[in-house]
Amino acid sequence: MRTEADVIVIGAGPGGAAAARYLAAEGFDVIALEKTRFPREKVCGDGLTPRAVRELQLIGLETPREEGWIPNHGLRMVGGGHRLEFPWHDLDEFPRYGLSLPRAQFDHRLAEHARAAGADVREGWHVDAAIRDERQDGYAGGGRVVGVIARETDAKGRKVGEPTEFRAPLVIAADGVSARIALGLGIERKQNRPIGVAVRTYLTTPRHAEEWMEGHLEIWDGERGRSNLLPGYGWIFPLGDGTANVGLGTLSAKGTPPKLDHRAMMRDWLAHSAHDWEFGEIEGDIKGAAIPMAFNRQPHYVPGMMLVGDSGGMVNPFNGEGIAYAMQAARRATEAAVAWRSATGVRDQEAALASYARMMKDDLGGYYSLGRVFAALVEHPAVMKACTRYGLPSPLVMEFTSRLLADVYEPRGGTWADKLLSALTRVAPAA
Structure with a gap:
């Protein structure tokens, strides 16, 4: 059994499968290890905003209605005695529709999409720990990540196989909320994040x-x-x-x-x-x-390993959406990997991989910081009551709020609401 590759991906949910697809399409030899077997259930709303639909378009996954993809025109909000509909905005950056599909089907199709690009997606492999090379500088007093130890599982998810080493110069941890591999390296959850x-x-x-x-x-x-x-x-x-x-x-x-x-x-x-x-x-x-929300686990890159999706707390604090950001992180991780492959010299190669964490902060850090402020405010019942009673009936307030909550706005130009949101995300600290 082949156990060496250019990249090992842990997990084949939206972040892991997207990373495997992107990397394989760029010519990398990729092994993705998924602990369960498809189709499998995940706790999720199954709804995709236009931001997530754009990620599906970028990765080239078709979404025909006859295959179960249900389009939606926007969001209907109910509260404070009001029932109002807010269509998705007509923007250059995003499609004007969302989608729904059960996660059991969504994840399976994305994994098959990765396989179609040449990624070796292996189901029924539980990753126990990272392998570190103590001869190379790493993180938290240990060596560089150079692979993982995994065991096969049976149909019920029980580990039954012998420990097997999978080695690669780059590991992408997309192992979800548990973030088991990150924790094993000492990357703890930030307690001040929503x-x-x-x-x-x-x-x-x-x-x-x-x-x-x-x-x-x-x-x-x-x-x-x-x-x-x-x-x-x-x-x-x-x-x-x-x-x-x-x-x-x-x-x-x-x-x-x-x-x-x-x-x-x-x-x-x-x-x-x-x-x-x-x-x-x-x-x-x-x-x-x-x-996990608002980058609640950092750093997103340590020597030899990137965190993608829930393992790095890449969930929107405003609405709980994570799929779009996991797939966006997979895109950015691939960009960094391509730069790493093209770089000459150890220092430049490491700088290329480390650029992934910087790109994620540049993309989402300001917006997530606004989300932390939002979370602190709405924890007060009086604030929530005022929002539902007085905010919903105000077209001016909801014009801005609908963009803010869905993270769907024109980053350059657009309406006054787009410009205000763009300005706020730029000035907010990307912590």
């Missing part, structure tokens, strides 16, 4: 083919009227197959998951809201997961 918790299920509804994503801004931590309005939202994303992805998420600015029964909160929310969707009964489990 973290979210989300739960979701699939419910039948006669409105399953509706082409709007719906967000509910009033989530309570107890009986309505005698409890606090929480920072977060509920969502309904129609999937066109008789069902919708229905869930809710809350946000903690302090980096500690809130001690709330999110499954009970979701049942209570559905009992009091969204009756017009005529949902069927909840069948099976309501699945949940933590959501």
